[in-house]
Amino acid sequence: MSLTIPTDGAATEKNWLEKVGAGHIVLAVVLVLYPLVASDFFLTQIGGYSLIFGMLGLSLMLLAGYGGMVSLAQITVGGIAAYAIAILGNNNSNVLGFGWPWWLAVPFAILAAALASALIGWISVRTEGIYTIMITLAIATATYYFAQQNYAIFNGHSGYAGIRAPAFWGVSWRDPKPFYYLCLGLAVLSYAAVLYGSRSTFGMTLQAIRDNPRRMRALGYHVTAHKVFAWLLAGLIAGLAGVLLVWFNGRVSPGTIGVDAAIDVLIIAVIGGLRHPIGPFLGALVVVLMQTFAIDIVGAERFNTLIGLVFLVIVFVSPDGILGLWGRIKPHLAQESLRSGP
């Protein structure tokens, strides 16, 4: 058997601009310049909020798109980080509140979320398909009711209020512009990590397990361990989003982690598309815009019907969500974007 050293010509000749891609650069410029034209309302309620829910959707995309594991517990994982920030840091509910500085509370909160996510994963990886959805829904529901009834840790149905984003480096991060850039920076970091990681050894093993777990065992892989590790990584992203969410709302209560929020995250990921990490951010923008404006037009009663209809239409027209629609309009671009996907 002859041995040839590979010459990966295409990869070595590429400069950084080609590597990052023109689409990414245009998008980055638009997002960085957005505060020049946006009002405070559009900066936080639309911009920041979409980025936070995009990150929650991204954590689901990682599990579902690459790992084939559909979870309804991503808001639960984010909620654990949110509660941890309230409990470890300061709140004005006169319950707990250890007063830790943000730089200590934030890593702990994210770690707690990641470990909780790994635990949820460890429980649910024995199941497949619809059973994974059911078991994560059960975990999300149980956590919701537990938080509502437990006063010692979760402070019952009122939860915690008076939680504030910190001020450091001479910036008050709860102000609209800094908060938007904070969300943008962390969203870009998560997005880039997932995009890079999708072609890493672990990313490939996860996609291979999605396609054929039996064969992966027959290649020497401990399939369960790989799945649980994917949950741990997804938990880091969901936890980061949870920290931003509690700073955004200034409060966290069982309502934050309710079943409707859990379903919102699923809708965001499916509407946007699970084939590429940009999908959940597109989905989040659409859902947040609808939540913000459609309620005024069609009324709160009919809003859920509307979002359900949009969901149905997109899924029927394009199983790959908005990403898939984009692919029909601009096939060559979609091809490009899907190449780095699963």
Add this chain to the structure above:
Amino acid sequence: MALTENIAAQRLQGSGAFALELDGVARHFGALVALSDINMRIAAGERRAVLGSNGAGKTTLFNAVTGDFLPTAGRIRFFGEDITDLPPHERIRRGLRRTYQISQLFKGLSVLDSIFLACRGVSRRRFSLLRPKASDVNMVQALSILHAVHLESDRDALVATLSHGRQRQLEIALALAGAPRFILFDEPAAGLSPTERRDLVAILNGLPKHIGYVIIEHDLDVALRVSERVSMMHNGRLFKEGTPQEIEADPEVQEIYLGGKHG
């Protein structure tokens, strides 16, 4: 492949003379007895063909050895070590490999990435969050296997887009990765063209001598050309063993095997 051969040769020293020993292995599916009382000894480096009509239990035998489905009775030893209770991935890490009768591939991955994963599966850094470099030792191994099975031209093609014949070649490539000591081939020639069959025979006969295998093959032309001994299976039992010449001439074999060949 020099490195691979060295590692495997080192492993061979100090291990038992038998690659595979089965003692009273049985497998039931409910009331159906798919395998019963299988006793088998295969020497290290030996090449064995297993023949038998459809439903004889050949694939079930492979599944018991690799742990895809555990046997309901009996013990299995691999190079002297009892592996009966080990999960599949632990058996693979000890040098066992297999191919599947119905290709078990990763449709969303490229050909090279699939072979890379096969090499990485029995190597370190399975959880690495870094992209493998072109100089990565497992990537270099993957490329050499890619050449060995003539899949260079499909290196970056998605597995889902490959023709049946090329998928079968990839199926074999995955079993050659990472210093195998013993390989189970489940009907590797099924659905191959005559040219592809010739390539397959060349690949099997070109394997380093210390690598033994069991091959399930309906095509006698292929089976008898790549094996030193032949075992016959029928209704979940082993009923005859011999050289290819003995088996070919055996009237009982001709009746059962050739009669059920297309069954």
